[in-house]
Amino acid sequence: MKMRTFAMFVGPSVFMMMLFIAIPLVTVFLQSFQVTQPILERVEVERCTPGFLQPVCNTEVVNRPLLDDDGKVQTTTEWVGLQSYSRVVQPDQVGAAIAEGRPGDILTIPFWRALRFTVTFTLITLPLVIGLGLAIALAVNNAVRQLRGQIIFVSLLPFIITPVIGALSIRWLFIGDGILTSLIEGWTGQDIAMFAQGWTIEVLMLFYRVWHVAPFAFVIFYAGLQTVNQDTLESAIIDGASRWQRLRYVVVPHLMPLIIFIALIHLMDAYRAFEEVVGFSSQAHRITLQWLTYDFLQPDDAGNRAISRGSASAMLTMIGIVILLIPLLRRTWRDHKGAR
Amino acid sequence: MKLKTLLAASAISLFATGAYAQCAFENETPVKSLTAGFEAWKSVTDAMAECGNVEAELDQEFRKKQPAAFAADPSLYHIGGVANGTITPLLNEGTIRPLDALVEKYGQSLTPNQLIRMDGNIMAIAMMVNTQHMMYRKDIFDDLGIATPVTYDDVLAAAEAIKEAGVVDYPIGATMKSGWNLAQEFVNMFAGYGEPMFNGDSTPNLNNESGVAALEMMKALTAYMDPEFLTSDSTYVQQQFQQGKIAMANLWASRGGAMDDEGESQVVGKVFGASAPKITADGPPATTLWWDGAVVASNVSDDEAENAFRVMMEGMDTAMVTQNQNDAIWLISGYEPNRLAEGAIATAMSQPGPMSYPSTVEMGLMHTALGNELPTFFTGDRSAADTLAAIEAAYTTAAQEAGVLE
Numbered sequence: 001m002k003m004r005t006f007a008m009f010v011g012p013s014v015f016m017m018m019l020f021i022a023i024p025l026v027t028v029f030l031q032s033f034q035v036t037q038p039i040l041e042r043v044e045v046e047r048c049t050p051g052f053l054q055p056v057c058n059t060e061v062v063n064r065p066l067l068d069d070d071g072k073v074q075t076t077t078e079w080v081g082l083q084s085y086s087r088v089v090q091p092d093q094v095g096a097a098i099a100e101g102r103p104g105d106i107l108t109i110p111f112w113r114a115l116r117f118t119v120t121f122t123l124i125t126l127p128l129v130i131g132l133g134l135a136i137a138l139a140v141n142n143a144v145r146q147l148r149g150q151i152i153f154v155s156l157l158p159f160i161i162t163p164v165i166g167a168l169s170i171r172w173l174f175i176g177d178g179i180l181t182s183l184i185e186g187w188t189g190q191d192i193a194m195f196a197q198g199w200t201i202e203v204l205m206l207f208y209r210v211w212h213v214a215p216f217a218f219v220i221f222y223a224g225l226q227t228v229n230q231d232t233l234e235s236a237i238i239d240g241a242s243r244w245q246r247l248r249y250v251v252v253p254h255l256m257p258l259i260i261f262i263a264l265i266h267l268m269d270a271y272r273a274f275e276e277v278v279g280f281s282s283q284a285h286r287i288t289l290q291w292l293t294y295d296f297l298q299p300d301d302a303g304n305r306a307i308s309r310g311s312a313s314a315m316l317t318m319i320g321i322v323i324l325l326i327p328l329l330r331r332t333w334r335d336h337k338g339a340r
Numbered sequence: 341m342k343l344k345t346l347l348a349a350s351a352i353s354l355f356a357t358g359a360y361a362q363c364a365f366e367n368e369t370p371v372k373s374l375t376a377g378f379e380a381w382k383s384v385t386d387a388m389a390e391c392g393n394v395e396a397e398l399d400q401e402f403r404k405k406q407p408a409a410f411a412a413d414p415s416l417y418h419i420g421g422v423a424n425g426t427i428t429p430l431l432n433e434g435t436i437r438p439l440d441a442l443v444e445k446y447g448q449s450l451t452p453n454q455l456i457r458m459d460g461n462i463m464a465i466a467m468m469v470n471t472q473h474m475m476y477r478k479d480i481f482d483d484l485g486i487a488t489p490v491t492y493d494d495v496l497a498a499a500e501a502i503k504e505a506g507v508v509d510y511p512i513g514a515t516m517k518s519g520w521n522l523a524q525e526f527v528n529m530f531a532g533y534g535e536p537m538f539n540g541d542s543t544p545n546l547n548n549e550s551g552v553a554a555l556e557m558m559k560a561l562t563a564y565m566d567p568e569f570l571t572s573d574s575t576y577v578q579q580q581f582q583q584g585k586i587a588m589a590n591l592w593a594s595r596g597g598a599m600d601d602e603g604e605s606q607v608v609g610k611v612f613g614a615s616a617p618k619i620t621a622d623g624p625p626a627t628t629l630w631w632d633g634a635v636v637a638s639n640v641s642d643d644e645a646e647n648a649f650r651v652m653m654e655g656m657d658t659a660m661v662t663q664n665q666n667d668a669i670w671l672i673s674g675y676e677p678n679r680l681a682e683g684a685i686a687t688a689m690s691q692p693g694p695m696s697y698p699s700t701v702e703m704g705l706m707h708t709a710l711g712n713e714l715p716t717f718f719t720g721d722r723s724a725a726d727t728l729a730a731i732e733a734a735y736t737t738a739a740q741e742a743g744v745l746e
Contacts, residue, residue, distance in 0.1 A: 037743030052688035196567030284518035284715035302704025303429025
C-alpha cells in the first residue's frame with residue numbers, strides 16, 4: 001500500500017487516539033505530581049438553620065475559599081513530587097505493619113486491599129475463562145449440526161448482556177431472601193447470607209466474570225477450531241492418538257496464538273474490574289483498583305474531589321497492567337521474530 | 341432521565357387541560373430546576389410546573405452535577421434543591437445568590453424558620469426537615485409489653501426480647517450500607533455522646549472514648565440485624581419494614597409515609613415513630629437534623645432570578661402542603677403532622693436538641709473518610725481504636741490535599 005493511502009486510512013484513528021487517549025494520559029500523569037488547592041480563609045460566621053418551630057442560630061468558624069473579582073475560586077497549584085503516590089500506597093503504614101509483625105494489617109489499607117483482590121481476581125478468572133471457553137467451543141464443534149445454532153445463541157447470551165445489568169441480576173438472585181438463596185435455604189435448612197462475608201461475595205464476583213467473558217473466548221476458539229488441519233488430525237487418529245492426546249498435541253498448539261490473544265485481552269479487562277463492585281455493592285468487603293480511582297474522583301457533599309490521589313491511583317493501575325502483560329508480550333514478540 | 345421525560349409529559353398534559361389553576365401568575369420565562377428525586381421534591385416541582393414553562397429535573401445524583409452546573413455562566417439551572425451537606429460547595433463558590441430582597445418582595449408566606457441565613461444573608465429557603473429517628477412496630481412492642489426505647493441500652497434490651505419471641509426475622513434494621521450511609525450512622529451515634537467531631541483547628545477528634553463507645557454500640561446493634569447489613573440502604577430498610585421483617589429502625593423521617601402506603605406495605609397503621617434513641621437519658625438524641633430547601637443561582641439575570649423565585653414560592657405554598665401532607669415534615673405553614681411524623685418532631689424538640697448536620701468542607705471530607713474506613717471494623721478485620729486512627733489519618737490526608745490542614 002502506498003504511504004499516502006496508508007496515512008489516509010490510519011490518520012483519523014491516530015488523531016482520535018491522540019485526542020482521547022494520549023492527551024488525557026499525559027494530563028493525568030502530570031496531575032499525579034501536582035496538587036491544586038483553593039486558597040482558604042478562616043472566618044467566623046453566624047448560620048441559622050431550621051429548628052423545630054424556631055430557627056437555631058450558631059456562630060461557627062468555617063473554612064471558606066477566597067473568590068477573585070470574577071467570582072471564581074482562587075486556587076494554587078504546586079508540584080509535590082511523589083506525595084500523592086505515597087498517600088495512595090502509604091509506605092509508612094506498610095512498614096509499620098511489617099515491623100510490628102502484623103502483615104495482615106497491610107490489607108486494611110484501601111490501595112493494598114484493592115490490589116490484593118484485583119490481582120487474585122485477574123489470575124483466577126484467566127484460566128477459568130480460557131478453559132471454559134475452550135470446553136464450550138469443543139462441545140459445539142462436536143455437536144450435531146442442527147443443534148449448533150441454538151447452542152451458540154444460548155452460550156453467547158451472557159456476553160450480550162450489559163455488564164452492570166448482568167451483575168445486578170445475579171446479585172438480586174442471592175441478596176437477602178433472593179430466589180436462589182431461599183431455594184438453597186430450603187434444601188439445606190440453613191440460614192444463608194451470601195452478602196454478609198467477603199469470601200462468598202468474592203466467589204459470586206469470580207463466577208459472574210467467568211460467566212460473562214467465557215462466551216467471548218468461546219467465539220474466538222470456535223473460529224480457530226474450523227481451521228485445524230484435518231489431515232493432521234486424521235493421521236493422529238491412525239497413529240492411535242486418544243481424544244485427549246489429539247487435543248493436547250494437535251488442537252491446543254494450533255490454537256496457541258488465540259489463547260495468548262484472549263489472555264492479553266482478559267488480563268487488561270479483568271485488571272480494570274469495576275462493574276462487579278458496583279453491581280454486587282461489595283465496597284465493604286472487596287474493592288478493585290479501578291473502583292478506588294473512581295472513589296477518589298467522586299465529589300463529596302462539600303464538593304471535594306481527591307484529583308491528585310485519583311490520578312496517582314490511575315497511573316498505578318496502568319503500571320500494574322503493563323507488568324502483568326510483560327510475559328505475554330515478550331512471548332508474542334519472540335514468536336513474531338521467529339516467524340520472520 | 342426517565343423522570344424528566346415523565347415530568348415534561350405531565351407538564352405538557354397540564355398545559356393542554358388548561359392548568360395554571362393553582363398558580364397565582366402565568367409564568368412566561370423558562371425556569372429550570374435541579375433537585376433530588378424523592379417524593380417531597382416531586383410534589384414541590386409539580387406545584388411549580390403548574391405555573392407553566394418549568395422544566396424540573398429530579399435526580400438522586402444531583403449532588404455530583406450541581407456545583408459544576410451552577411458554576412457555568414449562565415447557570416444551567418435557576419433553582420437548585422439542596423440540603424445541609426450539599427449547599428456547602430454552592431455557598432463556598434459563590435454560585436448562589438442572597439435572597440433577602442426577594443423574600444421581602446414575594447416571601448410574605450414564609451416563616452422565619454424557613455430562612456437559611458449564612459453570615460446575615462438569606463441563602464436558601466427551607467421547605468422540610470428530615471432526621472433519622474426511631475420507627476417501631478407498635479403492635480409487637482405492645483404484645484411483648486416493651487416500653488418505647490429511650491436510650492440505646494433500651495434498644496438492645498428490646499431487641500433481645502423481640503429476638504427471643506421470634507416474631508420477626510431480625511429485630512433491628514439499619515441504613516448501614518458501606519459508604520455514605522454507614523458514615524451517616526456513625527455521625528449520628530457519635531453526636532449522641534455530645535462531643536464535637538473536630539477540634540477548633542479543623543483537626544479530627546474521633547479517636548477517643550466516645551468514638552470507641554460509638555463503634556462498640558453500633559457493633560452491638562448489628563448482632564440483631566440482617567447479616568447483610570453492610571449492603572442495606574434506606575430503601576432496603578424501608579422494604580424490610582413494609583414486608584414485616586424487622587421490628588424497629590433508626591430511619592429517615594422522609595421514609596415514614598411509605599409505611600402506610602397500602603400498595604406496598606403489609607404493616608399499614610402498625611409502625612409508629614418516637615424520638616431517636618439517646619446514649620444517656622439526659623443527653624441529646626443520637627442523630628442529626630437535616631433540612632431540604634431551594635436556592636437560586638447567581639449566574640442568571642436579576643429578572644430571571646426574580647421570576648424563578650416567584651415560581652419557587654408557588655411550589656412551596658400552603659396549597660401544595662395541604663395536598664401532600666404525608667410526603668415530609670414540612671416547614672411550610674398549613675402542615676398538619678400525622679402519626680408517622682410524631683417521632684421526627686419529638687426528636688427535633690427534645691432537650692438538649694439534636695445537632696444540625698454541619699455545612700462545612702471538613703464534614704464532607706470526614707464523611708468520605710468514615711464511609712471508606714468504617715467497613716473493616718464491621719467485617720472484624722480491625723479493632724475500634726485502629727479503625728478510628730485510620731479514619732483520622734484518612735481525613736487528615738484528604739484535608740491536606742484539599743488545603744484545609746497544613
